[in-house]
Amino acid sequence: MNIEKIRAAARRLDGHAVRTPLLNAPLLDAEAGRRVFVKAECLQKTGSFKYRGGRSAVSALDPETRAQGVIAFSSGNHAQGVALAARELGAPAVIVMPSDAPALKIANTKALGAEVVLYDRAKEDRAEIGARLSGERGLTLIKPFDEPEVIAGQGTTGLEIAAQARAAGVEEGEVLVCCGGGGLTSGIALALEAEAPGLRPRPVEPEGFDDVARSLATGAIQSNDRLTGSLCDAIITQSPGEITFPIMQRLCGPGIVVTDEEALRAMAVAFTRLKVVLEPGGAVALAAALYHAEDKRDIIVVASGGNVDAPVYRDALARFA
Amino acid sequence: MNIEKIRAAARRLDGHAVRTPLLNAPLLDAEAGRRVFVKAECLQKTGSFKYRGGRSAVSALDPETRAQGVIAFSSGNHAQGVALAARELGAPAVIVMPSDAPALKIANTKALGAEVVLYDRAKEDRAEIGARLSGERGLTLIKPFDEPEVIAGQGTTGLEIAAQARAAGVEEGEVLVCCGGGGLTSGIALALEAEAPGLRPRPVEPEGFDDVARSLATGAIQSNDRLTGSLCDAIITQSPGEITFPIMQRLCGPGIVVTDEEALRAMAVAFTRLKVVLEPGGAVALAAALYHAEDKRDIIVVASGGNVDAPVYRDALARFA
Numbered sequence: 001m002n003i004e005k006i007r008a009a010a011r012r013l014d015g016h017a018v019r020t021p022l023l024n025a026p027l028l029d030a031e032a033g034r035r036v037f038v039k040a041e042c043l044q045k046t047g048s049f050k051y052r053g054g055r056s057a058v059s060a061l062d063p064e065t066r067a068q069g070v071i072a073f074s075s076g077n078h079a080q081g082v083a084l085a086a087r088e089l090g091a092p093a094v095i096v097m098p099s100d101a102p103a104l105k106i107a108n109t110k111a112l113g114a115e116v117v118l119y120d121r122a123k124e125d126r127a128e129i130g131a132r133l134s135g136e137r138g139l140t141l142i143k144p145f146d147e148p149e150v151i152a153g154q155g156t157t158g159l160e161i162a163a164q165a166r167a168a169g170v171e172e173g174e175v176l177v178c179c180g181g182g183g184l185t186s187g188i189a190l191a192l193e194a195e196a197p198g199l200r201p202r203p204v205e206p207e208g209f210d211d212v213a214r215s216l217a218t219g220a221i222q223s224n225d226r227l228t229g230s231l232c233d234a235i236i237t238q239s240p241g242e243i244t245f246p247i248m249q250r251l252c253g254p255g256i257v258v259t260d261e262e263a264l265r266a267m268a269v270a271f272t273r274l275k276v277v278l279e280p281g282g283a284v285a286l287a288a289a290l291y292h293a294e295d296k297r298d299i300i301v302v303a304s305g306g307n308v309d310a311p312v313y314r315d316a317l318a319r320f321a
Numbered sequence: 322m323n324i325e326k327i328r329a330a331a332r333r334l335d336g337h338a339v340r341t342p343l344l345n346a347p348l349l350d351a352e353a354g355r356r357v358f359v360k361a362e363c364l365q366k367t368g369s370f371k372y373r374g375g376r377s378a379v380s381a382l383d384p385e386t387r388a389q390g391v392i393a394f395s396s397g398n399h400a401q402g403v404a405l406a407a408r409e410l411g412a413p414a415v416i417v418m419p420s421d422a423p424a425l426k427i428a429n430t431k432a433l434g435a436e437v438v439l440y441d442r443a444k445e446d447r448a449e450i451g452a453r454l455s456g457e458r459g460l461t462l463i464k465p466f467d468e469p470e471v472i473a474g475q476g477t478t479g480l481e482i483a484a485q486a487r488a489a490g491v492e493e494g495e496v497l498v499c500c501g502g503g504g505l506t507s508g509i510a511l512a513l514e515a516e517a518p519g520l521r522p523r524p525v526e527p528e529g530f531d532d533v534a535r536s537l538a539t540g541a542i543q544s545n546d547r548l549t550g551s552l553c554d555a556i557i558t559q560s561p562g563e564i565t566f567p568i569m570q571r572l573c574g575p576g577i578v579v580t581d582e583e584a585l586r587a588m589a590v591a592f593t594r595l596k597v598v599l600e601p602g603g604a605v606a607l608a609a610a611l612y613h614a615e616d617k618r619d620i621i622v623v624a625s626g627g628n629v630d631a632p633v634y635r636d637a638l639a640r641f642a
Binding site for chain 1: 340342347363368432488592595598627628634635642
């Protein structure tokens with residue numbers, strides 16, 4: 001995994017992925033006591049950065065392999081990113097989802113052209129289903145984060161941040177990244193190392209699901225005890241990846257942990273000050289900048305996604321806007 | 322008023338105004354039955370396109386005049402746009418607001434560095450207050466729409482639309498614009514005439530406040546009977562301007578009228594599909610594209626602002642998301 005893979009992904013994504021804006025607002029700065037720049041990946045196609053990795057991975061396949069199709073396991077942002085990328089590139093896509101996934105997510109994934117295969121979480125093994133389908137149809141698995149072409153796609157976010165931060169006069173400081181398995185964080189880290197070495201990425205996670213922070217602190221991959229129970233479902237993973245962790249270990253600062261309530265507060269701030277819709281998992285980096293500031297330097301945060309159900313969003317506004 | 326003024330404004334705004342994205346989403350297209358491109362001016366500084374006109378007008382003043390300060394009458398988006406532009410350019414700003422304006426809007430305008438002068442709507446004449454302050458302090462009035470440098474600033478939105486539409490492969494069709502006094506609509510119309518003549522602007526207004534649609538239909542400036550009673554307060558004005566109306570008459574298609582309920586529905590669609598926050602008045606153009614389609618051609622809409630109070634927004638989501 002290296003910067004050249006990210007640059008190649010950027011060429012493949014050019015004209016397809018949205019070059020999302022780096023937002024800033026004087027009244028947000030006043031609230032934070034520092035300049036805060038927000039990379040609005042909620043405005044990316046399908047509402048999250050995951051489209052970048054999906055498009056990068058599917059477009060990197062040789063035409064014959066691609067024509068046979070791709071498969072992904074996801075009920076969330078990765079599903080939609082892969083589904084749209086595959087449709088755009090003419091590849092059949094199978095998305096394997098638990099049968100108790102929200103009806104809207106199933107419907108959206110189908111509307112993006114994917115074939116959705118449901119499985120019973122209690123009785124069936126999704127890996128087995130995936131292996132069977134892949135074998136029968138020659139589908140290529142698109143992993144959610146621990147895969148070089150996926151990391152390369154997410155890393156294009158970092159190339160854009162480097163250029164946009166320079167244009168805004170920010171050459172030094174921290175870049176806070178909402179972090180699940182580390183695909184986005186490690187991709188951004190490699191991009192910044194090459195193009196904005198004064199900017200240091202730091203992963204941000206929800207309280208109780210801080211596998212990356214603990215892995216960085218101990219120097220070895222740690223796991224979460226559980227995978228449910230946070231509003232920040234989009235960024236809950238078992239543990240950092242075997243490819244992503246060493247990159248984060250080499251290039252990232254210590255992890256930051258925020259509460260679900262802080263994530264909801266940050267969603268309300270983004271509503272009031274920036275006019276973008278964030279999901280809880282996409283708001284943890286902004287929450288860290290607002291509520292865990294260690295200094296007053298300019299700071300950049302990645303707002304990684306906006307796919308939130310209306311009731312959760314209304315609750316965030318009712319409590320904190 | 323001409324295209325050269327808009328180009329000059331674009332040079333003065335370069336590096337200051339946000340080049341807002343032209344958003345698009347496959348699932349929005351599916352819902353609309355056509356490709357819909359949304360120029361997201363809610364992501365502009367201060368949450369609406371009004372910053373463009375404010376910055377254009379204040380930066381066009383000669384340095385000595387500017388140093389004496391500017392004045393504006395507004396309790397809304399124009400107030401915030403002028404206040405920020407003035408602060409950035411080192412000009413004192415006085416904003417005259419009714420004393421019953423929402424406390425938050427008064428607070429925001431002050432936080433942007435302006436001096437807020439309150440007046441009693443029932444007992445005082447704001448024009449008189451303005452004239453007195455201007456006389457005493459040598460302040461320059463920045464009118465909200467019927468002023469060439471303001472129109473020029475709003476017109477920079479049209480230059481960006483022309484380039485972004487071309488990049489998206491849209492050379493012909495309609496550009497729906499949320500319309501109050503016509504500053505944004507006429508500015509965009511002049512920009513498109515010069516740089517994208519296949520794109521025809523059409524003003525969109527709330528039902529019961531369709532002064533521009535009636536003016537275009539009758540060929541003479543018409544007024545609204547009342548100025549309150551719509552959720553779309555940001556775009557309610559007495560009548561189109563003496564400068565803006567002839568431009569719209571020459572270059573725009575017929576006006577379109579939408580209901581408050583359709584505006585709220587469009588806000589919910591923007592939440593779900595685009596992840597941007599729109600205010601009711603900023604959503605009428607999207608509402609027109611969704612609920613008043615006359616054909617299936619690609620369409621561009623301007624989402625002019627996102628400064629909505631949380632209770633109104635929560636209500637829109639509760640009813641329609």
